[in-house]
Amino acid sequence: MNPRYSVAQVLSDTGPILLDFDGPVCAVFATLADSTVAAELRRVIDEHRVEMPAHIRGTDDPLEVLRFTATAGTHSLVVRVENALCRAELTAVDGAMPTPYAREVIVAAHEAGRRIAIVSNNSAPAIERYLASHRLARYMTATIGRAHADPSLMKPNPAPIRLAALAVDADPSRCVLVGDSTSDIEGGRAADVRTIGFANKPGKRPRLLRAGADAITEGTNGMAELAKALHHELPNSAL
Amino acid sequence: MTSELENLAGLDPDDPRPPSQQIANVLRAAIRTRKFEPGERLPSQNDLAERYNVARETVKTALRILRDERLIVTRQGSGAFVRAQTERPVGLRPHVEAAFERAHVTIEFAGFSGETLHGVLTEPLDKIRAGLLTPESVTVRILLPDTGEPMALPCLAETQADDPGVRERAERITRRHTDAIVEAVRELGELGLVKDAVAEVRVHRAAPLFKLYILNGDEAFFGFYPVVEHTVMINGQPTAIYDPMGKDAILFHRAVSDDEASDASQYVDQARTWFDSMWSTVSHDYTS
Numbered sequence: 001m002n003p004r005y006s007v008a009q010v011l012s013d014t015g016p017i018l019l020d021f022d023g024p025v026c027a028v029f030a031t032l033a034d035s036t037v038a039a040e041l042r043r044v045i046d047e048h049r050v051e052m053p054a055h056i057r058g059t060d061d062p063l064e065v066l067r068f069t070a071t072a073g074t075h076s077l078v079v080r081v082e083n084a085l086c087r088a089e090l091t092a093v094d095g096a097m098p099t100p101y102a103r104e105v106i107v108a109a110h111e112a113g114r115r116i117a118i119v120s121n122n123s124a125p126a127i128e129r130y131l132a133s134h135r136l137a138r139y140m141t142a143t144i145g146r147a148h149a150d151p152s153l154m155k156p157n158p159a160p161i162r163l164a165a166l167a168v169d170a171d172p173s174r175c176v177l178v179g180d181s182t183s184d185i186e187g188g189r190a191a192d193v194r195t196i197g198f199a200n201k202p203g204k205r206p207r208l209l210r211a212g213a214d215a216i217t218e219g220t221n222g223m224a225e226l227a228k229a230l231h232h233e234l235p236n237s238a239l
Numbered sequence: 240m241t242s243e244l245e246n247l248a249g250l251d252p253d254d255p256r257p258p259s260q261q262i263a264n265v266l267r268a269a270i271r272t273r274k275f276e277p278g279e280r281l282p283s284q285n286d287l288a289e290r291y292n293v294a295r296e297t298v299k300t301a302l303r304i305l306r307d308e309r310l311i312v313t314r315q316g317s318g319a320f321v322r323a324q325t326e327r328p329v330g331l332r333p334h335v336e337a338a339f340e341r342a343h344v345t346i347e348f349a350g351f352s353g354e355t356l357h358g359v360l361t362e363p364l365d366k367i368r369a370g371l372l373t374p375e376s377v378t379v380r381i382l383l384p385d386t387g388e389p390m391a392l393p394c395l396a397e398t399q400a401d402d403p404g405v406r407e408r409a410e411r412i413t414r415r416h417t418d419a420i421v422e423a424v425r426e427l428g429e430l431g432l433v434k435d436a437v438a439e440v441r442v443h444r445a446a447p448l449f450k451l452y453i454l455n456g457d458e459a460f461f462g463f464y465p466v467v468e469h470t471v472m473i474n475g476q477p478t479a480i481y482d483p484m485g486k487d488a489i490l491f492h493r494a495v496s497d498d499e500a501s502d503a504s505q506y507v508d509q510a511r512t513w514f515d516s517m518w519s520t521v522s523h524d525y526t527s
Contacts, residue, residue, distance in 0.1 A: 103397050104477040108470040134397070135468075227477035231470050 001209050003197075003216045008229040010194050010215045014176040016141075016168035017109050018161065018188075021120035021127050023180030024198050024223065025102045028122060028130075031095025035060040037088040044084050045069065048077050062088065063121055063154070070151040082149040089126035096130055099200075100220060103136065104227035105178075110139045112233040115168040117142040119161050119177065121154045142167030156183040158191035165193060178226065180204065185211035198222050244282050244290050246274060255371065258293050259300035266301065267333065270310055270321050281311065281319040308333065309489075331452060331460050331490055332359045338454040339363035344374045347514050349382040350450030351464060351483050352409070356381070357416040364423045367432055376435035379424050381417055382517055383525065385442035386410035392446040396468050396479040404473040405480050417525070440525035441518055447483050450490075451510055457495040459510040462488035 005013075022028040029037065038060055045052060045065070056068045062085055069081045109116050116139055118127055124145025131137040144164045147153035153160065165172040177188040180198040188195040189212050197208030199218045208216060217225045247269060250261045269275050282290070287298045302319050305311045308330030313319045336359075338344055348356045360379070366372040384390060386409050389401040393409055421438040428436030452460040464483035471480055493506040 098397055101477065103479045104470050107396070107468055107479040108477060111469055224476060227470065231472065231477045234470075 001206065003209060003213060005215045007196055007215045007217050007225050010176055010196055011226065011229045014174055014194050016115040016117065016165070016170045016175045017105075018117050018119045018164045018168070018175050018177040018193065019102075019106075020155075020177070020179035020181070020184050020198075021118050021122050021130075023200060024099060024105075024178045025118070026093075026096040026098050026130060028089065028092050028096050028126075030097035032088065032092040033060075034062055037062040037085065037092065038065050040088060041065040041081050041084055044081050045073070045077065048073060048080075050077065063151075067151045067154070075149070078151070079149045086123045086125065089123050090129060093126045093130040094133070098134065099223055101223035101227045103134070105223050105230060106136055106139050108227050108230035108234065112230050114230075115141045115170070117144060117164040117168050119144045119155070119164040121146050121183070123148075154183070155179075155181075155187035156190065158187050161187050161191035161193055165191065180208075182207050182211040185213045196226070243274070244286055247282075247290065250291055257297075257300075258291065259297045259304065262287065262291055262293070262298060262301035263304040266305055267308070267310060270305075275321045277321050279321050280317075281321070283318055331355070332362075334454055334458060334460070334492070335359045335452075336363050336366075338458070339366070339372050339374060339377075341455055342374055343376045343378075343455075345378045345380070345453075345455055347380045347382075347453040347511075348451070349514055349517065351384065351447035351485060352413045353381055353383065353416040353420065354412065355450070355485065356452070357420055360420055360423070364427065367427055368430075370432075374433055377424055377427065377433050377437070378435075379420060379438040380514075380518065381420065381438070381440045381525075382514065382522060383413060383417070383440065383442050384409075384447045385444050385523075385525075386413060387442075388444050390446065392448070392466065393480050393482045396481050399481070402473070402478075402480075405478070408471060408473060441522035442525045443517055443522040445517075445521070450485050450488065451514065452490075453507070453510055453514060456511060457507060459493045459507045460490040461493075461510070462490040464488060 019025055041062055042052065042065060050073050052068065056065060059065060066081055066085055069078045106116055118140060120127055122145060124143050127143050127145055128137065131140060142164060144160045144167065161177060162172060165175045168175065172192040175193040176196060177184060177193045178196045178198055179185060180200050185195045185197055185208055195213045197213030197216045199205040199208055199216055200220055200222060205216055205218055248265045250258060254261055266281065275281060284295050284298045288295045302311065302313060306313055309322060311319045311321055363372060386406045390406055393405050394400055395402045395405060417440050421440065424436050424438035427433040448464055450462050450464065462485060464485045466481050467484040468479055468481055470477050493503040495504045495507045498504060
């Protein structure tokens with residue numbers, strides 16, 4: 001199965017770029033492991049003596065634990081887990097690993113006059129902390145983070161993506177969302193934006209394609225393909 | 240308007256320079272001597288074309304020269320106006336060309352790549368080659384950062400760290416311009432067009448943060464290099480770098496006056512002291 005379009009085609013058909021954060025911009029849990037954070041969130045749930053199914057007991061994904069609380073606990077538990085996750089993310093981003101060529105995508109897009117927004121299931125303060133410390137905040141028109149204590153609004157819900165399109169002042173169909181998970185692609189399609197799947201790990205490509213990604217870029221250096229396409233739009237790209 | 244037109248000097252039929260250049264010179268002089276005040280509108284293109292009996296395109300070219308020197312602004316539909324700022328940024332080019340009318344010419348430059356310097360030297364050097372200018376000596380001294388050693392700027396944006404690939408790119412750009420300047424000056428000496436033609440390049444290990452031109456030791460131009468981030472191709476890969484950007488820099492002009500204690504005189508004196516000190520202490524010959 002092949003994508004319908006190339007990365008360059010999708011970029012040339014669109015203007016503003018909506019970037020998922022964890023994956024396309026950096027690996028959030030590179031130093032502080034996601035499994036550690038997931039365990040910390042489970043500890044909060046245990047304090048409330050709420051039963052957890054085996055797949056929640058076993059998951060390394062803190063967002064999955066958060067999602068679970070919305071279905072199983074009281075709202076006060078959701079708030080507690082949400083706050084614990086926000087704190088952990090703020091710590092995590094200080095040790096986050098920049099994704100190769102993510103910076104080039106952002107800077108070249110900015111040079112090409114495109115607006116850029118982050119639309120992420122991570123919390124906005126953590127994202128903004130990362131962007132500020134990497135001197136990237138100035139390139140962002142908006143940072144749309146996770147709705148506080150309301151996991152149902154996380155991607156694949158298209159709401160945050162629509163919000164990001166609104167923030168960059170563009171019709172969704174003129175925007176392209178770059179994401180590394182199926183929830184990005186599904187949410188993007190529901191929001192009527194174009195999508196580029198970043199298959200940064202083996203096995204992701206078919207999943208992103210099945211989710212309906214318009215184009216795929218593959219491998220740990222996959223963002224370079226976007227950066228090159230954007231760089232070629234620049235008038236002095238020969239330099 | 241008619242009287243203003245009549246007050247403008249005519250063109251010299253023996254002047255070999257193109258009419259557009261001559262018209263620009265006349266208008267520049269009129270602006271400098273305040274025949275046209277800041278904010279005032281220049282005569283229309285049609286009136287100027289009629290006054291000098293040239294095509295309107297020629298007038299347009301003349302106005303473009305003045306606009307590039309930031310002496311005038313042009314507004315669509317309403318004409319050309321003398322720039323209103325009192326502290327007007329002044330174009331380097333006419334001053335460099337005037338500097339070459341002396342018997343002994345010295346041009347000193349400290350900065351990043353020498354790209355602008357190369358641009359402004361081309362015309363006077365061409366004129367010497369064409370026999371239109373005949374200085375006895377020309378000395379060009381160029382002071383640049385050493386791209387062979389780790390640099391604070393330009394650098395990788397993500398890590399703010401030195402990178403050999405980034406330096407090689409800077410080296411390539413620098414070399415293109417300095418080689419051309421050195422070559423052109425030496426050629427004038429070899430051809431016997433200038434008795435004493437010297438062009439030297441020295442490099443130092445400080446970061447390029449500004450550019451400084453000293454013309455014949457009595458005029459200085461200074462401009463800041465803002466640091467900008469942009470993507471460039473390094474070894475075939477897009478790379479975000481922090482780069483000193485001099486292209487749009489406004490140059491501030493100071494010229495020695497009869498008053499040695501004046502701010503401008505002291506400025507030029509200190510600029511020369513700084514340049515000579517860098518040249519004779521922490522820099523060394525730029526070898527290929």
